[in-house]
Amino acid sequence: MRKYLFLLLIVPAIAFGYTYSVSPEDVGMDAGQGYDIPRIAGGVYTNEVGDPHLPWLPLRVAVPAGMAAAEVEVVSLETQELPGYYTVFPTQQSRPISMPGEFVENFSPVYASDDPYPGRPMVATGGGNIAGYGVADMVFCPFIYHPVSGRLEVITEITFNLELETLSYEIHTPAVVTPATSEINTQRVKSLVINPESVYTPAEVVPPKVIGTGFGANYNEPDEGSTAEWLLITREEFAEAFQPLVEWKLKKGLSTALVTVEYIIENYDGRDQAEKIRNFIIYAYENWSTTYVVLGGDCNYVRERRGFAVGFGSPDDYMIPCDLYYSDLDGDWNADGDDLWGEWPTDEVDFYADVYVSRFPVNTVEEIEAMVSKTLVYEKSIPADFPLNTVFFAGKLDDIPTWGGDGKDQVATHLPPDFPYVTYYERDMTYGAADIIAEFEAGHSAVVNQLHHSSYDIIGAGDGFISTADAMGMTNGDYIGWFYAQGCMCGGFDRARCAGEGMVLAPNGGSVAVMFNSRYGLYMPGDPKSGESNVLDEQFFAGMFDEELTSLGAAQAYSKDYFVPMAKQNPYIRWVMYVQNILGPCETQGWCNIPENLVVTHPTSWSGGEFKVTVNSESRGPLNNAKVCLYKDSDVYLVGYTRASGEVIFYPDVDEAGELSVTVSFQDTWPYEGVCQVEAGSDAEVAEFTGSPTDEGVLLSWTLTDTGDLVGVNLYRGEARLNSLDLPGESGRFLDRAPDETNDYYLELVHPDGAKLRVGPVTVTVPEGVGRLTLFEPYPSPATDRVSIEVNTPADGSVLLAVYDLSGRRVATLADGDYSAGRHTFTWDCADAAAGVYLCRLSTAERVLTKRLVLAR
The missing domain is CATH 3.40.50.1460 (Rossmann fold)
Incomplete structure (x- = not known):
């Protein structure tokens, strides 16, 4: 499995500044057993037994993967005192619901003082990795209580510096993610952090890819190179019975894999069956964009992991069947090698889920x-x-x-x-x-x-x-x-x-x-x-x-x-x-509104070229971001999303005639399932279509056969047509002088009936500085006093090159004006800047490029 190594390991401490605000309207007060219980939306009560029962808010900051919060320095506080006298409820001992307790008026020494409680309103608590996104953790108490005088203040604004360190355990990050995986994980992380604009992962975004075998993407063949956003792990004897579910997930646009426990046991290392399964899930997550994992069997078929948190009752009570073990893929979960898994801190548990896991507890x-x-x-x-x-x-x-x-x-x-x-x-x-x-x-x-x-x-x-x-x-x-x-x-x-x-x-x-x-x-x-x-x-x-x-x-x-x-x-x-x-299922979306029908239009017969799907709802008209999947056996597997117009256009590359399924899904609507009959088109075929980078751009060449009935040939980079004039039919060459870093090229064959068949993509990655806008890696990095940053501009135009800290504050402007085409080198005198991670951002009218820079002291 791939290990994630961090250049930041050589940086001892990194500090950033942040501000967090609370509105007094967000706080409230309840009564319990004759005492006052301060409330705030989302508050978690985690005080020592006998201490004042004040809520804490969990806060997170997006940071580079592998970093964590080491220390918090509070720079300033703004507070507002609540009117009245308060006797705050004393924190009780948490108990199992099955072991009822009594209310105990056990007051800690805190109540005998008028010193502000808590003594520190914000505490750093480490951090973690969420599917390749780094987060630094802290807890914040928005109340300050003075027990003797009964005064209670609300912290309306806190400004703080955050010092980072590297996580003490190995983390795993995906090499590739599909657009759907990227969207849900980005959405989840942005919902958690106070700086959503800094959420970042280096994973490459790739389209879902399926190699059909009758069981979806893979069946005991994990090296095929497919994506598998939805993964089912079950026993060989159960594989056939799960096939209708696997096929539906595939049909609605989730690349899938079904892999057996028997295969995993034979091919993956681990101290027991559960660890072997987890190690396989790590492989799938790193290489297949795996996002959802279904454990297809009761624990006698797919073993559970027992986690230890605290000793309630007998060993059978506190050894907890815990599928979070299969979801949180970072750390070892038993680093000390004893009989207890999931201990903190000795077992190196990250706690954040990297994949979403559920179990079908089936035996038959x-x-x-x-x-x-x-x-x-x-x-x-x-x-x-x-x-x-x-x-x-x-x-x-x-x-x-x-x-x-x-x-x-x-x-x-x-x-x-x-x-x-x-x-x-x-x-x-x-x-x-x-x-x-x-x-x-x-x-x-x-x-x-x-x-x-x-x-x-x-x-x-x-x-x-x-x-x-x-x-x-x-x-x-x-x-x-x-x-x-x-x-x-x-x-x-x-x-x-x-x-x-x-x-x-x-x-x-x-x-x-x-x-x-x-x-x-x-x-x-x-x-x-x-x-x-x-x-x-x-x-x-x-x-x-x-x-x-x-x-x-x-x-x-x-x-x-x-x-x-x-x-x-x-x-x-x-x-x-x-x-x-x-x-039960984990990928299944809960109904959040009254279901309604989709109104979908698409070709019912097709012989090549553009394939347009239009999606509307009964009540809302055109739907933006509806998911559309075209699927034809092992021949076609395309997934796209509608624009604001409700339209999405595909250019399927079909080998032979047959039935193409069209499936559309959108939250709170019944999915649409339709078909299109694929008919034979022109006899023209693409014998060769290649692209290679040169000093001037990307040189594309092609050779066609049986071109007698063709009426035209066009060349596309993504959705952008490159040629303004007709291109030669049987063979030709074309130089793309303004390529992107990664380019998908398509050759379009125009048939007499107007049908247009796109062939491709031919994917060409262009080295830095070759015919495209380029921001090179800052040098040196880590830097101490000065750093050089080189850019390449493919054409004359306006350029902005600036340096930002991770809070989004611009700390230096290196270029802002018109520059000629070619290479330019800029220098930043960073001797007075704080140690930390910075973003170098190059902006033109067309694109924005970013590189990371580390300053060390």
Whole structure:
């Protein structure tokens, strides 16, 4: 597997300046047990037991991959005092939901002082790698409490310097990513960091590529060179049963791979089966743009990893079945080599998901068929009268009392308006399992959310429970949705048929996916809103509905991402990150609005040339960024996205006549599936089409055969036509004097009937300085006093060359004006600049190029 090495390892410390603001309108105050509980949206309570119960915000800064926050220096604070006198709730011991506790008025010595608490409002907590994107982590408390005087201040603005260091463990980054992979990972990281303009990964963006074998991109052939955005790992005996799901994912525009556990065990190293599987996933992620991974089997077929966070109960209780192990691909997860995996800090766990992972906990072909069928129904043919009805149910967690309904109310604030929801809370009423089952039977199960005492084979519901048998017997048919539960152990897939498995294996209903706990869920006695499991639950809903990370796997990753800055300090947060898994599909997108139809037009017969697809919705007209996939056996596999006009144009290269499938998908619409009959075109063929860089540009040449009926030949770089005059038919040459760094060239054959067939691409990478705008690597780098930066301009024109720090602030302007074509060298006297990473940016009217520069002291 590829190891990522960092030039930055030689830089001891790097400092940057940032500002973060809080509006007083964003804060609130609750009461609990006669005390005040300060609130802020997204706050996480991670104080020591007995200390004032103040919320902290996890903050992240986008940094180069492999870097982490070593120290925070607070430069300035602006505060606003809240009117009144406050006695802040004393932090309670987090507890398993199945082990109710009492409220303890245990005040730490902090309460006897009027010194500001916390002593440091911001603390650096390291960092991590998110699929090749670097983030530095810190936690920030926006409140300052003076216990004796009862004063409470809000920090409305904090300015700070961040000192970086390198991560202590190996990280893995993808060499290539498809546009879809790049989009979802960039969206996820930008939603997390305070400087989204600096989000960056060096991975090369490539179109999805499929080598058809009957099982999608690959079947036990990982060196074929395809992409595989969606990866299924299963046993040989199950491969055939999964084929309808693999083929659908492929057809809708996800390059796929099906690889067996048997193959992985034979071909990959590891201390046990789980590590071999993880090492294979690392390979696929680095080389195939793998984004979604489905573990196709119960843990006796695809082994689980047990993670350790903190010692609750017996060893069987605290050895947590944890599929995050297959999702977070950085670090070793057992660097100290003992019997406990996932310990912090000795086991080098990064905690950030690099791929999105779920499990089909199946043991038989019949169970596979049930889960595959439900996944296809949910994605393709959810009923037209499918209601977005949502059910929240919760219980009494202890005798204080701590009401689960209070926590659910917090989660429900993230539901969109189209989701009518009904609540069953013991706080408000008496109810039982029959009420919840009746809601399922009525089809009111688009989203189900639970907080109550549970166990392996039961889901607590009021004064009763939903058993595994009840779940397996659900008859809500195609009216299925997803189910998130905080209850203890009901997602323990390592046991014989837990209740969560019953929900997803139910052949006649249940849920398409569940997000359940494999061991204890955690809560805070006296304050259900701040329990670790409740905050994780809330952030799943925030990811799905607020951040529009609508695939189940991405929403789950976002919820765990949110906790990472605290996870390396708080074992209870690590616990809830480990314990929560997805049983069901991970790439599947949740319905967030009432479904509607797509209106799609495309050719029904085609013999070559342009293939235009137009996509509209019934209510919104032309759709921007709808995904369109053209697929014909092993012959054609093209994926594109519509523009604002609702149009996307392809130029398929087809070897023979046959049926071409056209599949269109867009969030909250039923996918469109159509066909086009490919007919035989002209006899003309391209015998040779090549391109090579020269000192003057890229020289292209071609040779054609059987050209008698051709009426024209054109040459394209991407979508730009290069020739203004007709080109020779049988053979010819053309010099592209203004190529880009990487160029895709196409030869277009124009037939008598007007059809145009494009052949290609021929991809040519042009060396720096050859006929194109070039920003060369700064020299030296790392630099100390002076650095030289050379540029090449292919034509006369205006040029701006400037240096920026990672906060986006311009620190030097090296060129700003008109320059002649050719090479130019500029020098920056950087002796007075702070050590760190900088961006050198070259801008012209046509393009912007960027290089990284390191200053060391």
